[in-house]
Structures are given as structure tokens and as C-alpha cells.
Amino acid sequence: MGHSDINMQKALTRLRIYWQIWFTIAKYAYQETVLNRWTNSLFLFGKIIRFSMTLLFLFLIKQNIHGFAGYTTDQVIIFYLTFQVTDTLAQMFFRGVYEFSWQVRSGELDFYLSKPLNPLFRILTGKPDIIDATFFLPTILVSIWIASQLDIHITATSLVIYFFLMINSFLIATGFHILVICIGVVTTEVDNVVMLYRDTTSLTRFPVNIYSEPLRTALLFLIPVGLMNTIPAQVLLNIPPTRTILYTCLVGGGFFLFSLFAWKQSVKKYTSAGG
Amino acid sequence: MSKYLQVFSITWQNGFAYPVSVLFWRLRQFLATFMSLTVWSVIFMGQTTSFGYSRPEMITYVFLIGFLQSMILATVLGNLAEDIYQGKISYQMMKPINMFGFLAAQDFADKLKNFGFVIAETIILFFLFRPQITFPAWPVFGFFAVSVILGAILLFVIMLLFGVVGFWSNETWGMRFLFYMFIDFTAGRLYPLSILPKFLQTALFYTPFPYFSYVQSQIFLNKYSAVEITRSLVSLVIWILICTFVFRYFWKKGLREYGALGH
Numbered sequence: 001m002g003h004s005d006i007n008m009q010k011a012l013t014r015l016r017i018y019w020q021i022w023f024t025i026a027k028y029a030y031q032e033t034v035l036n037r038w039t040n041s042l043f044l045f046g047k048i049i050r051f052s053m054t055l056l057f058l059f060l061i062k063q064n065i066h067g068f069a070g071y072t073t074d075q076v077i078i079f080y081l082t083f084q085v086t087d088t089l090a091q092m093f094f095r096g097v098y099e100f101s102w103q104v105r106s107g108e109l110d111f112y113l114s115k116p117l118n119p120l121f122r123i124l125t126g127k128p129d130i131i132d133a134t135f136f137l138p139t140i141l142v143s144i145w146i147a148s149q150l151d152i153h154i155t156a157t158s159l160v161i162y163f164f165l166m167i168n169s170f171l172i173a174t175g176f177h178i179l180v181i182c183i184g185v186v187t188t189e190v191d192n193v194v195m196l197y198r199d200t201t202s203l204t205r206f207p208v209n210i211y212s213e214p215l216r217t218a219l220l221f222l223i224p225v226g227l228m229n230t231i232p233a234q235v236l237l238n239i240p241p242t243r244t245i246l247y248t249c250l251v252g253g254g255f256f257l258f259s260l261f262a263w264k265q266s267v268k269k270y271t272s273a274g275g
Numbered sequence: 276m277s278k279y280l281q282v283f284s285i286t287w288q289n290g291f292a293y294p295v296s297v298l299f300w301r302l303r304q305f306l307a308t309f310m311s312l313t314v315w316s317v318i319f320m321g322q323t324t325s326f327g328y329s330r331p332e333m334i335t336y337v338f339l340i341g342f343l344q345s346m347i348l349a350t351v352l353g354n355l356a357e358d359i360y361q362g363k364i365s366y367q368m369m370k371p372i373n374m375f376g377f378l379a380a381q382d383f384a385d386k387l388k389n390f391g392f393v394i395a396e397t398i399i400l401f402f403l404f405r406p407q408i409t410f411p412a413w414p415v416f417g418f419f420a421v422s423v424i425l426g427a428i429l430l431f432v433i434m435l436l437f438g439v440v441g442f443w444s445n446e447t448w449g450m451r452f453l454f455y456m457f458i459d460f461t462a463g464r465l466y467p468l469s470i471l472p473k474f475l476q477t478a479l480f481y482t483p484f485p486y487f488s489y490v491q492s493q494i495f496l497n498k499y500s501a502v503e504i505t506r507s508l509v510s511l512v513i514w515i516l517i518c519t520f521v522f523r524y525f526w527k528k529g530l531r532e533y534g535a536l537g538h
Binding site: 036038039040041042043045046047049050053054056057060061064065066067068069187189191192193195196199200202203205206210211212 | 293295296299300302303306307309310313314317318320321322325326446448449450452453455456457459460465466470471
């Protein structure tokens, strides 16, 4: 057996361990959700209402307005549906981040740091959101059905690039959640920071072109939430993207690497004294 | 009275104890209003009226909702159910101060703090969007002010109602989430209730949701006749009385079952 084969086997074993840990955590999260089924069904109902009412608003706009900042109202609906996918995906996987301040204050983070497992993985994926997971599949199906009813131009190539860019979007979303954790380690403040991230991404329910400068540039570079939703939707619709695909991927990748660097720096500042 | 002023003063100071949290909270409110103003500015680029609103009316509506959400919907009573469930209110009930007066003083201090921020945010947004805001005549403004106060009282009583659930369960976050979701589309920043289909509007007026911001905004925008204003104010009072009655019933029932040790 060659050296590279041994390394590959080790990597696969490691991957299997991570999968087993995540699966166990997800199983516990599911059990917790079922245990509080009354409250969680209210959450699910609330999410359905929010999704339906925003769609209703967009369809009402479609009936009353012909154009929206150079886009057709059908195209604007695709921007919203793209936002919905990235937003739900990030919440589905990274809900654990929302409880991170408690882990710092209580000293629970010490246990994560001392275990032979990447602490960032443990914090990020510590509590998958089963309600969002339940919500995700039906909304995807509804979104595909809605998209099929709209007067838009989608090709096989644009669809492939769209999926590729959505992976990039997920990478940016991961980077944002890592940055939230970094702020949490240093300040113990997470709740408002993560909600601020959510509100900033909400701006991209609509194409970022509608915002005036310098906010538009900020959303496409400094806080690249614009790259998460606007660019993939533009590519899908065969509209010339506001930023090139290469730029989008470079900024996305760079942002993710920056967040990892920030994590390493913030851990050095962790004192284990709580908040 | 001085003890309630003290509570007011302490809550006010507590509100600024974590300035970063306050800053982020206000920034979030600012962003939501900013997005709505941008969306409606874009919509009105190609037309003078939309959904029965002129551009100045719709921009005024968005500004107004930002103000109303901070004044009516912001509350510090979110943890009441948890406090009851864990038995923390025992300390409160032993003190020579009316518990609801105490909570009201806290809530009022929080609303006043928000008021200061809303004014500052409105000034910034005003210079960014240069809107033409329509103001009502003084008598209408008076009715508007009364409707805002009644709306704040209604929310206070409803928050107390969520609180009494704490006598039996601490699972109130789901209920409150759903409550705010309904408010979001009945008096949201993004669009007014009146753009929704008629049957939905009619159904919603059988609930208290339009009375938290939508009705107030319509009074301010001169969209209501004298009869409609009177009907709205009477409806607000009726909702307050109904919710107070239900709250008092469950509060008394809950106190009989309350164990100071909590659950």
C-alpha cells in the first residue's frame, strides 16, 4: 500500500467519524424537535406564512407593476426564491451558532477545544435546525413549480453554473457564521450579530442593483451578501451578472479563508473565563 | 409614584448597559426600513400611484411603520413566561409595588428609548431619500396619538397573556414567533395590509393584528373618515377589554396553581 493510499484511507476514516458525529447530533436535534412538537409546529407554520406572504406580495406587484429596476417582476421572483434557498440552507446547518454565546459564557467551549475534533465544525453544526430541514424540501418543490410558470429564460448551462455559484454562496454563508463565532469568542455577543447578518442578507431578497452606492459595492465586496443571491440569480436568468463569475468565486473563497484566519486569531484571545 | 419613576430610570439605564447590543438592534431596524424605502422608490419610478397609494403616501407609510413598530411593538415583556415558569416572579410579588405597574414602567422606558433612536434614524433616512411626507391636520394627529397609545396598551396586555402561559409551560417562543409573523404581514414594513386581497383583509379585521400599526398608519395618512376613525378606536378599546378579561381569568387561575419553586 503506497503512502498516498494510507493518507487517503486516513482522510476517509476521519470523514466517516465527522459524518457519524454530525448524524448523531442531527438525530438528537430531531428528537428534541419531536419532543417540543407543539411549539415547533408553530415555528413551521410561521415560516410557511412568511414565505407565502412574501410570494403573494411579489405576485401582487406582478399584477400592478410592469418593471422593477430594469428587471421583469418574474425575474424578481427568482431573486427572492434564490434568497430563500440560501437563507434556509444556512439556518438548517448552522442554527447551533445562534446558541454560541451561551457556550462561551458557561465555559462549554472549553470542552469543544479540548476534544480531538475540529471545534469550529462542532460549533457550526452543533444543532441542525430540523424545522428548517422540514421546510426546505417543500419550498424547493414549490419554488421549482413557480419557476416553471414564470416567463423567464433558463438554459442547461445557466442551471449548471447556478448550482456551482450556489455552492459558492454556501461557502460565503459559512464564512459569515464563522465570523459571528469569532465575534462571539471575543465579545460573547452573538444574538444581535447573527440577526444583523440575517437582516443584511434580507436586503438581497431583491437584486442589489436597486440600492444606491456605496451600499451596492459594500454588498458585493465588503459584506458580500450580494454575491450570495444576486449573481447566481442573474446567471440563472441569463442576465449579464453585475460581477463576473470569477470575481464572485474569488471573493467567496477569499472571504471564507479570511473567516478561517479570523477564527484562529479569535481562539488565541479566548480566556476560558466565560462572560 | 416615585418608585415607578425609579423603575423607569433603572430600566432606562439598563437599556444602555450593553451599547453594542442596542446599536446592532437599531441598525437592524434601520436596514429593514431602508430596504422598504428602496423597494418602493424603485416601484414608483415608473408610475405615480400604486395599490391606491401615491409615492409620498407610501414613503410616509414606510417611515411611519418604522416609528410605530418601535413604539407599539417593541416590548421588554418577552421573558415574562420564563420568569413565571421558573418561579422568579415570587420576589416581585413580595415587594410593595404593583407588579403590572412595574412591568408597565419598564415597557414605557424601553419605548421611550426607542423613540429617541427612531427620531435619529428618521433624520438619516430623510436625508438619504428626501421624501415628501404628508402630515395630517392637528385633530387627526390627535386621534392618531390616541390610537398609538391604545395600540401600545393592547400589545402590553397581549404580552401579559403570553406571560401567563408560563404558569403551565415555558414554551411561548413559538407562539410569539407566529404572532410576530402575522404582524409582519398585517402591519409590515414591506407593504400595507390594504394591498392584500379583500377577503384576507376582511378576515384579518376580525383579529387584533391590524390594530398594532396598520390602523394607526391609515389614520395618519388621512385614509379614514371620521366614522372609520371612531370605529377603529372603539375596536381598539374592545380588544383591550377582551384581552384584559381573558388575562385576568388566566392570571387568577395560574396563581392558584403557581409553585414558587418553579418547574
